[in-house]
Structure formats: structure tokens, C-alpha cells
Amino acid sequence: MGRIGLAISGGPDSLALLLLAKANLPDIVAATVDHGLRPEAADEARFVGKICADLGVDHSILTLADRPVGNPSSWARQARYHALDDWGTAKKISWLLTAHHADDQLETLLMRLNRGSGVAGLAGIRAQNKTVARPLLNWRKAELEALVAQAGLLAVDDPSNRDARYDRARMRAALSKADWLDPVAAARSASALASADAALDWTTQQLFDQRAEMGTDRITLAAGDLPYELQRRLLIACLQALNPAAAPRDDEVMRLLASLNTGQTATLAGIKCSGGAQWTFQPAPPPRTISRNS
Structure with a gap:
């Protein structure tokens, strides 16, 4: 399997990933990206570093020098993965794990459905993409929060997760009032659509080669x-x-x-x-x- 890298923001989801990885994987390293968008971010990154030190996990803080261009959320995502990719190369990791979970998948599925996405878009967050894996897609957010609380850890609270200027925050607020929706079932649907998308890609390649x-x-x-x-x-x-x-x-x-x-x-x-x-x-x-x- 090789060395495994963890993207840890300090929120409950990523702290749960850290705890699970520490308990189940032999060789892990962790990184926290400081996007420089909030004054608290540097302290939060150091807070994660202390937790990692207590667990005996090597931890790096990746600071982004550039300022956002266009949509801050989109910029942050792209810049974060670029920084993590460079860090992963330096640390010689085989896989980077992120803490996306079933509730994230439901949000993504509904947002893309609202935009008229096709099969590829409705496949949502992929369980695996190149060297990035997301092992918690069948976990509920509440389960991850309970795991962190049981360990006696206090997670970071990022207020941007509730900022109504962002589509995902608005979707999250709406879903908090729709407890009849099942995120785990939505994650299964997204997985099925990902399989269908892969089958269509395979068929397309076969037809391209033949025709x-x-x-x-x-x-x-x-x-x-x-x-x-x-x-x-x-x-x-x-x-x-x-x-x-x-x-x-x-x-x-x-x-x-x-x-x-x-x-x-x-x-x-x-x-x-x-x-x-x-x-x-x-x-x-x-x-x-x-x-x-x-």
C-alpha cells in the first residue's frame, strides 16, 4: 500500500479520518492547508499539528501564497489540491485520503441535479480519482462527529460552511430540514452512476478504436x-x-x-x-x- 497522506483541516470529518487512519494504517503522514482566507486559519493549522504530534503522526502546514482569483471557493479547492499534490510528491505518498462523507455526497448530487448534470456529473464525488481516495463516502457526518467526541477532541468550526453566499452552504441548510432524505442511499446511487459512467467511457473507447x-x-x-x-x-x-x-x-x-x-x-x-x-x-x-x- 505504501505511505498514505491525509488531508486534515481540523473539522470533525477530517479529524475522524485521522483517528481511523491512525488505528488502521501503518504509515501515515498528514497535511493541513492554510488558504490564508481567514485570520483564524493559521492557529487552526497549528492546532491540527498538535493533535497529530500527540498521536505520533508527521504533520505539515501548507501555506498558499497566492490570493484567490474569481470564485474563492473554487480557487481554494484547486489551490488546495495543487499544494497537496506537491506535498505528496515530496513525502513519497502512494495515496492521498480526504474525508468526504455521505452527507457531502448527497449535497453534491442534489446541486448537480439542480444544474441539469448528466451521468458523469450525477456520479458525484468519486471514491477514487487518480491517487486521491475518499474512504468515508458511506459514513454519515453524525457518525464521524460522534467518533471525534468520543476521543475527547474539539474540532475546528469553519464559519464559511454556513455562509449563504455559497451554493453548498445553502444546500446544507436546506437539507438540515429534510431528515427524510437518506445520504447513505444517495451515496449508493452516486456509486452506481459512477459505475455506469465508467462503462460508458469504456464503450466509447472501444467504439473509437473500432470506428x-x-x-x-x-x-x-x-x-x-x-x-x-x-x-x-x-x-x-x-x-x-x-x-x-x-x-x-x-x-x-x-x-x-x-x-x-x-x-x-x-x-x-x-x-x-x-x-x-x-x-x-x-x-x-x-x-x-x-x-x-x-
């Missing part, structure tokens, strides 16, 4: 007889094969599919896409420039 004819800067594909979802995934695969940076929005993909299925030609992500019995993809020519004589 895509690769030329020099050109792909030809017979996809008109396939279900919409497989067409959608194959279309994205073709775009990214020619332009690895392509990240089209869902609405752009929908419009392009409509064009291809009616034999039309359109351009997306710098790729000229032509419909018909065979779909063809090739780099779009550069835009024409008009010169003026002085």
Missing part, C-alpha cells in the same frame, strides 16, 4: 447509428484527439451534434466538423485576414 479512421490531422468516424450519449462522448474524444486542450461546454456539444446529425458543418475548439454518413474532423483553417494598402 475512427485516423489520418494526418484528420479523423473520420461513422457514428450516425449510435445512441446520443455515445455520439456525445465520441465527439468529445475526436475533438480532444486533434486538440488536447479542447473543453467544450455541454450546450456547444449539443449544437454541434445537431449539426452533424443533419449533415451540416460547424467549427468547435478550432476543429472543423462535417456531418453526413461519415463524420470528419480536421483543424479549421486560420481566419482570413484582410490587408489594406496604405
Whole structure:
């Protein structure tokens, strides 16, 4: 298994992860990210360090130097994982564990359902993603809080978790009044959708290998007889094969599919896409420039 890294914020969820990992794993190290967004954050990180020291767990504080650009919540998440990735490389960890739980999964599922997400989005928080694993997705938050209380630990309280400016905080507040919803059942549904998404990805790759004819800067594909979802995934695969940076929005993909299925030609992500019995993809020519004589 190798060395395991733990992302520990000091909240009840991550402290429970720390306790469970200490009791069950032979070689663990922990890190706390100080995003610099709250004046209390530095003291909280040192507080976690003391708990880790008492447990005999190596602990690092990762301080983010950059300030947020755009959405602070989105920036914090991306910057946190980048810092943890660098730390994990330095510590030679095999896996990074985070403390996402069933209540987090229910929040994510409902938020994405409200945004009209497809199979991939409704799969929610993945149990495993590259070298990040989330072993607590079938645990309720209340169970984790009870574990921490039983150990006599006082968890950090992050007020941003209740800040109504953020979608997740508003969803969390709404769910606190809906105790008839079962987060563990929602976690099972998300897991089933993750399996379905993986199966669709596998099928897409098989179809791409069987049907895509690769030329020099050109792909030809017979996809008109396939279900919409497989067409959608194959279309994205073709775009990214020619332009690895392509990240089209869902609405752009929908419009392009409509064009291809009616034999039309359109351009997306710098790729000229032509419909018909065979779909063809090739780099779009550069835009024409008009010169003026002085």
C-alpha cells in the first residue's frame, strides 16, 4: 500500500479520518492547508499539528501564497489540491485520503441535479480519482462527529460552511430540514452512476478504436447509428484527439451534434466538423485576414 497522506483541516470529518487512519494504517503522514482566507486559519493549522504530534503522526502546514482569483471557493479547492499534490510528491505518498462523507455526497448530487448534470456529473464525488481516495463516502457526518467526541477532541468550526453566499452552504441548510432524505442511499446511487459512467467511457473507447479512421490531422468516424450519449462522448474524444486542450461546454456539444446529425458543418475548439454518413474532423483553417494598402 505504501505511505498514505491525509488531508486534515481540523473539522470533525477530517479529524475522524485521522483517528481511523491512525488505528488502521501503518504509515501515515498528514497535511493541513492554510488558504490564508481567514485570520483564524493559521492557529487552526497549528492546532491540527498538535493533535497529530500527540498521536505520533508527521504533520505539515501548507501555506498558499497566492490570493484567490474569481470564485474563492473554487480557487481554494484547486489551490488546495495543487499544494497537496506537491506535498505528496515530496513525502513519497502512494495515496492521498480526504474525508468526504455521505452527507457531502448527497449535497453534491442534489446541486448537480439542480444544474441539469448528466451521468458523469450525477456520479458525484468519486471514491477514487487518480491517487486521491475518499474512504468515508458511506459514513454519515453524525457518525464521524460522534467518533471525534468520543476521543475527547474539539474540532475546528469553519464559519464559511454556513455562509449563504455559497451554493453548498445553502444546500446544507436546506437539507438540515429534510431528515427524510437518506445520504447513505444517495451515496449508493452516486456509486452506481459512477459505475455506469465508467462503462460508458469504456464503450466509447472501444467504439473509437473500432470506428475512427485516423489520418494526418484528420479523423473520420461513422457514428450516425449510435445512441446520443455515445455520439456525445465520441465527439468529445475526436475533438480532444486533434486538440488536447479542447473543453467544450455541454450546450456547444449539443449544437454541434445537431449539426452533424443533419449533415451540416460547424467549427468547435478550432476543429472543423462535417456531418453526413461519415463524420470528419480536421483543424479549421486560420481566419482570413484582410490587408489594406496604405
